[in-house]
Amino acid sequence: MKKRTSIKLLTLSVLLGCLSACDGNEKAAIPHNTALTHYLQRDIQEDSFYFVMPDRFYNGNTENDLGAPVGSISHGGFEPTSKWAFHGGDMAGIEQKLDYLEGMGITAIWMTPILRNKAVQDDGIAHHGYWIVDFTEIDPHFGSNADLKQLIDAAHSRNIKVFFDIITNHTADVIKYEECHQKNGEHLEGRDHCEYRTLAEVKEKGTLTPFITADEESVKSPEWLNDTRYYHNQGDTSFQGENSLFGDFNGLDDINTEHPDVVSGMIDIYKNLITEFKPDGFRIDTVRHVQLPFWQAFSPAIMAHAHKEGIPKFHIFGEVYDASPKALSLYTTEGKLPAVLDFGFQDAARHVFFDNSKVSKLASLIEQDNLYNDDNSDVTQLLTFLGNHDMGRPGHFINSALSDAPHEEKLQRSILAHAFMYFSRGVPVVYYGDEQGFTGDGNDVDAREDMMPSYVASYNDNDLLGTNATTVDDNFDTKHPIYQAISTFANIRKQLPVLQYGEMKTQLVDNSKQVYTYVRTSDVHGSPLFVAFNASTQKQVVKLDASFAQQKHLFGDARLMEKDGVVQLALPALSFGIFAL
Template sequence: MSALTPWRRTLLAMTALSALNMGAPATAASAAPAPYLQRKPQDEVIYFVLPDRFENGDAANDHGGLRGGPLVDGFDPTRAGFYHGGDIKGVTKRLDYIQGLGATAVWLAPIFTNRAVQGPPGHESAAHHGYWITDFTDVDPHLGTRADFKALVDAAHARGMKVYMDIVVNHTADVIQYKECPDSRCAYRGVADYPYVRKGGVDGAPINDGFDGKDFSKLKRSDWAYTPFVPAGQEHVKKPDWLNDPIYYHNRGDSTFAGESSLLGDFATLDDVFTENPRVVAGFIEVYGAWIDQFGIDGFRIDTARHVNPEFWQAFVPAMLARAKAKGIPNFHIFGEVFDPDVAALARHTRVDKLPAVLDFAFQSAATDVAIARSGTDRLATVFAGDAVYEGGEATARQLPTFLGNHDMGRIGWFVLKARPGIGDDELLARVALANALMLTARGAPTIYYGDEQGFTGDGDYSDSREDMFESQVASYNDNRLVGSSAKGPFSAFRTDGVLYRRIAELAKLRVATPALRDGRQVVRAASDKPGLLAFSRLLDKTEALAVFNTGDKPIKANVPVEARSVAWRSLHGACAATAGAPGSYSIELKPLDYMICVSEGR
């Protein structure tokens, strides 16, 4: 084994120190975990919420304690890109609604204190999404207080529901500026042309005994591609305070999201954190470990995980799992955002970065194509065939959060409308329902994007897909076409008798009640290079749950392979035959855009 570099020695020492600090809350681990804590990640049905768009539980915090109008406090409920007034108390108020949908875990977009407004003059928007963080230790005043968050977590736990936090380490709000770029937009400067050992990265003059990218004890504040500075009056705007020092940032200009810039560049001007630095590793371990210690949360979704060096995650993830275990949380769920539909790209981050799971963008892409009939059903079968390449193989694939759309890319309803502009209401409902059935029966941890159950479609991605659940004042939200409803806004979208809410609730509750649908090994039984038949089984002990789908426009009659022992069947959804017929074969019939879920407990 080669000798440890100074960087590696420092990192190991600081990580070990943080691990020692984890010992304090270990008392809870000695008691038997509550029933909800015993559930594995794949046992959950996750409901993803942007608190600002969900429910306004306290109008007093709408302006976040700031004065000066929308360009100061960020509050303008008439504009899609600004704060609208939803908050943590609103989520707590609607836990009945969420639980009624069959969800068992709530994932909140970042709730940390944000820089309220950013952007060049005339193009400003507000941090309603939560990803422009200035204070990683407190709750954004637009969303409430730490006490409000504790009340939400406690209320969820009392119901047997989990709470996941959305966390960020790749970047902070855009505070640091560069002297060379008065307009704050700087082209990326790479390591080859501007190595750290060139003073200022401009004149090319070498620095004696300079920073070599490994020994951080030799890093100087002059060793940058650009000359960073913090504007007057903002020297201590970030918390913890060490985040205010430019030495903890890459300072290389805007990422092109290709090559090294994907790791070292500013994310659309946001300050890109120098996550290779051992001080940063130890700092974020302490920051996010404290949220586990103080609130007993159940998991982290990691934003922009692919834009952080693997060594950071290799230290951070074990530390968080240890922190959770010391708190008495044995099934802490960590999953990273890797915005890529390629299975190999996703799996790489479980093998190299050692992330326990990643959001399953491959499933999202394939399930959308299959439900829209833009591809054959073998498109999804190919994704499932790649489960073996994840670290831990198929068992890890069962923990991947699956989803149909989100706050960045848009909603499943919008994808269907865009692909089929003249689609009728009945077919729109059938295809969206079919997509949800795929997600809620397949391997993975199904994740419902808030509002999908009310038929929200949106007008596109980002702010166009972040509609208000309460009565909206955004004109472009109120005129949207809905799935399964002819209603137009503004209205309060918390009805539990809508057709899509009821269908998703039925599927979610079937999943929760059927262990094979949650944790069963998945076997694809039938697929085609054309729209039509897709069938897969979920196998657990002697139970076989069979899910069959018809994505085509013609009825299907077929025999699909099943386990030879699976003889007596009952229906979970649809007209399942009571007997299989010949051993190892099961006869099915399906109307166009329909599905059936059948289960056999064996002989």
């Protein structure tokens, strides 16, 4: 790769605006030194999340790189040059970087699954943690149960929460079928999957015939998970229609979550984890692949148990991979989950800030916020994000849509999108590495670069945003412009509680100028704020109602102007502003 010898970066004062008042507008200082509420009493709305894949973050203990001893299902898979394999990151590594996270304003850490996995399967290596065989202990690649407790204690001592990523839909691929596997577990000749057997076919001739090879008959824990009666056994899903609920997810053993024994068993599994480790909440994987009655039983039981264990603000959010607020909100209302990951937000922000879609897409999203509100949850509890380990990174989306754009523009688009995430409704989630300008080459393993020095060639040739560094380097640079921007945004959000709790109402949508403005209001969390974004690469000026003349500039590069009784808002290219009403 040809390395840039210099990068002309816009100064932070231009990118970020002012922490208090700026010349040219009425002055209104942002309050400082607002104390962060203790983690046990802190509402989820007050948090700023960091989503981290432990294996790709930092190797704090090289002695656990190979996982369990030779012969264990959880041994092996360590190969730092392969993007599919384990790279050595662990609990000790996260603990050693808590200063870095705290400096960015992070108040909650969400880790990909850390329970013990089947390390190597036919289709890959479990660096991600989603192939669980033992729901009672941490995967040895990441350390021990004691290491996890030490990390949680260390985070809590800094007033930082820790969230577990949990799975109820499936386990690792252990169950085989006579109809499509040989006795040794390999596929029959000419097959590479097990064709799904529909519910109608099951009613007529039963499920596929399950079996487990002798060496894996008792690998799962708790013991009841080794019983094939507790699985659907209908073959592989194509993610269409009914088989999205009943089929094996990429060959993973699909648990029969309609069975009452499974419901109670899964509730017990996660109650026990709460009792032992005292996490602050759960992110739930593959929620839409499990039927609603399970969530209606699971979520209230888990929340009640957490409260009993002295975690009154325990929070749950589910992964429903769908951008439709109507589809997402079904799980927070009828499904009784407190919140979900806001894929609708990600979709709208991605298209507006990364590929020039009309700003009305943002307004259309916000118009549907009331769908999430019921007696025990609302839209401010959703987790908002710009990219993740499955779909890819903001840097990749920008490079894909605007490959010829100047480097400075790409950097500023990333910062602007993060500003929108921090200053709109919902709880912001930063995907690890985005704060260091990581770009990636796509989704899945192509978006899972190492923060520690990388040995993966396809990672190391990437052109990162805002830096001359590559992933060959150790990427914990607290002076990186995106890191500094996020740190500033987190501080502003903390100082202005209306940005955490306030309702969001669209004020102006100008698709021709790519200007979107809104107001955040709350009856109990401070005075209203007016927020404006310019998603275009040109300076824009828009007229405002005369009532906006007395607004006081708080933050950002936008400015108010009044001449001959006409109030105008001036926004430099790819900029924003926050004003007190």
